[in-house]
Amino acid sequence: MLPMLRILLGSQQTGLILVILLLGAVLSVFAGYHVDRSTGELVNNFLNSRTLMQTATDASFFVIMAVGATMVIISGGIDLSVGSIYALSGVMTAMVLRSMAPEAPFAVVALAVVTCVSLGVLCGLLNGLMVVGLRVHPFIVTLGTMWVFRGVAFVASEAESILVPQPLTDAIKLSIGSDALYPMPMIIMLLITAAGAVYLSRTVMGRHIFAVGGNVEAGRYAGLRIDRILVGVYVISGLTAGIAALVGSSYYGSASCADATGYELYVIASAVVGGASLRGGRGSAVNAMLGAMLIVLIRQSIRTLHLDQNYEWVVIGCAIIVAVVLDQVNRRLTARRLAGADRAMTV
Amino acid sequence: MDRNPANSYIEFDRITKRFPGVTALDEVTFGIQAGTCHAVVGENGAGKSTLGRILTGIYGLEGGQIRIDGRPVQFLEPGDALDLGIGMVHQELVFCENLSVAENLYLGNLPARAGFVSDRKMEERARKLLSAIEVDMDVETPIGKLPVAQQQLVQIAAALGSGARVIVFDEPTSSLSHVEAERLRENIRHLKSKGVTSIYISHDLDEIFRLCDVVTVLRDGRHVATRPVAELDRPALINLMIGRTFEAYFPSHVDTEPGGEMLAVENLSSPGRFEDVSFSVRSGEVLALAGLVGAGRTEVLQAVFGLDPMATGGISVSGRPARIRHPIDAMRSGIGLVPEDRKRFGLVLSLRVDQNIGLPTLASRSDFGWIRGSREEDLAGEYVRRLSVRPGDVRYDTAGLSGGNQQKVVLAKWLAANCPILLIDEPTRGVDVGAKSEMHALIDQLAHEGTAIVLVSSELPEVLNLSTRILVLRAGRMAGELSRDDADQGAVMRMMAGV
Numbered sequence: 110m111l112p113m114l115r116i117l118l119g120s121q122q123t124g125l126i127l128v129i130l131l132l133g134a135v136l137s138v139f140a141g142y143h144v145d146r147s148t149g150e151l152v153n154n155f156l157n158s159r160t161l162m163q164t165a166t167d168a169s170f171f172v173i174m175a176v177g178a179t180m181v182i183i184s185g186g187i188d189l190s191v192g193s194i195y196a197l198s199g200v201m202t203a204m205v206l207r208s209m210a211p212e213a214p215f216a217v218v219a220l221a222v223v224t225c226v227s228l229g230v231l232c233g234l235l236n237g238l239m240v241v242g243l244r245v246h247p248f249i250v251t252l253g254t255m256w257v258f259r260g261v262a263f264v265a266s267e268a269e270s271i272l273v274p275q276p277l278t279d280a281i282k283l284s285i286g287s288d289a290l291y292p293m294p295m296i297i298m299l300l301i302t303a304a305g306a307v308y309l310s311r312t313v314m315g316r317h318i319f320a321v322g323g324n325v326e327a328g329r330y331a332g333l334r335i336d337r338i339l340v341g342v343y344v345i346s347g348l349t350a351g352i353a354a355l356v357g358s359s360y361y362g363s364a365s366c367a368d369a370t371g372y373e374l375y376v377i378a379s380a381v382v383g384g385a386s387l388r389g390g391r392g393s394a395v396n397a398m399l400g401a402m403l404i405v406l407i408r409q410s411i412r413t414l415h416l417d418q419n420y421e422w423v424v425i426g427c428a429i430i431v432a433v434v435l436d437q438v439n440r441r442l443t444a445r446r447l448a449g450a451d452r453a454m455t456v
Numbered sequence: 457m458d459r460n461p462a463n464s465y466i467e468f469d470r471i472t473k474r475f476p477g478v479t480a481l482d483e484v485t486f487g488i489q490a491g492t493c494h495a496v497v498g499e500n501g502a503g504k505s506t507l508g509r510i511l512t513g514i515y516g517l518e519g520g521q522i523r524i525d526g527r528p529v530q531f532l533e534p535g536d537a538l539d540l541g542i543g544m545v546h547q548e549l550v551f552c553e554n555l556s557v558a559e560n561l562y563l564g565n566l567p568a569r570a571g572f573v574s575d576r577k578m579e580e581r582a583r584k585l586l587s588a589i590e591v592d593m594d595v596e597t598p599i600g601k602l603p604v605a606q607q608q609l610v611q612i613a614a615a616l617g618s619g620a621r622v623i624v625f626d627e628p629t630s631s632l633s634h635v636e637a638e639r640l641r642e643n644i645r646h647l648k649s650k651g652v653t654s655i656y657i658s659h660d661l662d663e664i665f666r667l668c669d670v671v672t673v674l675r676d677g678r679h680v681a682t683r684p685v686a687e688l689d690r691p692a693l694i695n696l697m698i699g700r701t702f703e704a705y706f707p708s709h710v711d712t713e714p715g716g717e718m719l720a721v722e723n724l725s726s727p728g729r730f731e732d733v734s735f736s737v738r739s740g741e742v743l744a745l746a747g748l749v750g751a752g753r754t755e756v757l758q759a760v761f762g763l764d765p766m767a768t769g770g771i772s773v774s775g776r777p778a779r780i781r782h783p784i785d786a787m788r789s790g791i792g793l794v795p796e797d798r799k800r801f802g803l804v805l806s807l808r809v810d811q812n813i814g815l816p817t818l819a820s821r822s823d824f825g826w827i828r829g830s831r832e833e834d835l836a837g838e839y840v841r842r843l844s845v846r847p848g849d850v851r852y853d854t855a856g857l858s859g860g861n862q863q864k865v866v867l868a869k870w871l872a873a874n875c876p877i878l879l880i881d882e883p884t885r886g887v888d889v890g891a892k893s894e895m896h897a898l899i900d901q902l903a904h905e906g907t908a909i910v911l912v913s914s915e916l917p918e919v920l921n922l923s924t925r926i927l928v929l930r931a932g933r934m935a936g937e938l939s940r941d942d943a944d945q946g947a948v949m950r951m952m953a954g955v
Binding site (some may be wrong): 311312313314315316317319320322323324326327328329330331332333334390391 | 761763782783784786787793795800801802803804805806807811815816818819822825826827829869
């Protein structure tokens, strides 16, 4: 086999993309057709711009959070509180907008962005400081803040759903062409993923995250400020949860303390399906995006194929386990090949 | 001595083992007599550990046959070897650290009634098992709390307890102190007197001369020789191992006049670790810190590098007092630490060679936090070439390198950081003979070029060969200082032991 082809096939990215395309193709074949009322044309139930865009939009909220959460996982930690940070920043931002009620559409958007993002960052900072300062395992710290943040959201909003001003929804629902397609969430998702990928691969901080997750002691001996790096990843995770909340509540037109319940597990699943190791030291923003897309696509397929909705969790659960097992098998095969090559070199 | 495997207790007959892309053992044929201590030596990658693992059933065979007492045997899994009386003491330990000694010994066979474990019975049996090899230890202690040496004794007891007549030792002393290693060797001699056959895999040649009866040399997966140890001397054995003539090493930096004082440490203390340690190193000098394990050598280096928050005392660099509270402070003062355990402290194995070499200086070489990938590779490439790290590809995974090459990468990290002061801790532990002499040459060359070096090593020949001066520590205190001319093995050893 050609070496390039082997590298391509061996890479996890290719594997994920292939699986996504394959699943998409299967869905298109089995989805069936319906007649578009306005044009009278026959339209595939899956392979049409509206369904595809809707799937991408569904994925975008997970993906944005998964980019930050992946960094936490690469650093060897975990963030269970991202769903709650989403709810808290969303609710608080909606309340700030309601009470301050700015007039100009630009002012609304600017205030929303600043409030929502800083709330996310603040929550992340709190997580990070507790992980570092209290020396408690991040699973415990963020399990606690998962309930605390959501609880605060409940108390603050009195468990009511709060409408967000129309300019925000208008901004996120900028449509292209004559069709009512809203690509903004997808565009933001792609931008955040790209930013995350660049941050991880091209910046000093990004490299330090890999080093700390790979071997925290070696990092200490190399003079890294371990505590700062760790606080940093939780801040980033809070930041992305804040951005997701901004996009989500704008898109849906309201924020509620029950938003994003259980998202943390989808987010962690996305990162892990994307090849991140819960032991730290390994992961990728782009792969986390692909992982999230795969999960959302599996969910979509249940709807498209008119399967019993109740099976959704069973299918997703199985898919996550299968994906990770396949990834590990692939990794083991690669490692064996490498080990062979290495011995060939030392002998 | 019988080089023909026939008539031996264990016969290896044309043993062949392939891993993808490489033949680890190529038609290896030799025999082991019952009741002897038989050494298997060779450089890293020679196939000696593979052979041990084949005999204990961890690896399967691609070709050839193992015969025990004349009967061909076939192992499908490790348990099979144990059933035939072959046990193994591993280099890395294989216990559940949270469980007690007794629980570990009987993990596969817990004495129980109706599913309830009888602790009393289990501990009784464990004590009996340990007393059979004349070891006295508290069997209720969690095994993770015992020193490695004691854990190895438990492994021996476990092997004997399951009826082993042959025990394979894979580099058993590589993580032991002198005293512990000697005690282990004493135990192996004791086993021999009881008729147990030991197969001793090692690259510590001194040990082989002290302990073993017969030695088999492997090179590049092939059998080179099987000879009685008494017929060989050290250079001859090394020649067999490396297949080239061994030249004793003489450092060149000793002849050059040392420069100005680079590092001065005054009354450095850390509660429970060491007390009142003072020394100074000049540019172009190698100061060796000698001492037994536990004397506080590593701890002193850690304190100088800012890794010990409890440390008190004065450190000055180039005559100016330096406040060192974090490795970053040490690095800013031009101090680098090449740590003792490369896998734990030296390397991030999940990162590539260039990424590891660049790690300490990544921030200072970046453009406002942005990594210049090509710059990183160029820098790493320079040191990979200079230290001849193999393979020479800077994009290689560090996890795939041999021990010696990993050690070079750790050294390269600090060379790349341009440190005029290097603290080097056990630079040749667990690396093969070839890499060892390369490492010695490098340290000498660095000193020759003006680096001030503080070297910690448990190998006396290394200390004596490489150093300009030797500072001996004993139980956390300074026991004395020797100049190169006054120092010999005996003098240093006496000072270390305090006799």
